[in-house]
């Protein structure tokens with residue numbers, strides 16, 4: 001993971017400055033709510049970031065309309081990435097919070113073309129809880145969803 005962290009406030013963070021055209025970027029697409037541009041790190045050729053134009057730190061801070069727009073832009077970009085780079089795989093990655101591996105605290109989604117042996121790894125330590133524990137988690141989430 002990169003060691004770069006940007007926790008600047010709204011209007012001053014690197015992505016707000018990019019949206020405003022105050023810093024250069026290799027733009028791919030934009031619409032009313034979203035902007036897509038090349039990730040400067042290019043984990044694989046064709047690695048694109050889709051961000052909200054409005055400053056919002058995480059998934060929990062964007063509106064439902066922004067969430068829908070981000071996924072629609074990601075799909076459009078993914079189709080273009082597929083057409084241009086023809087990767088055998090493609091991963092979407094969206095990180096929230098420092099512990100969630102977010103490094104720029106302005107909502108964004110990675111569209112990453114994937115290849116065998118490309119060095120990207122996601123540790124996935126399964127815990128496999130008992131069925132009743134799983135049902136307990138689900139019951140608590142259903143209650144939270146029902147509460148609005």
Ligand SMILES: [Zn+2]
Nearest residue numbers: 013016055106
């Ligand atoms: Zn921002």
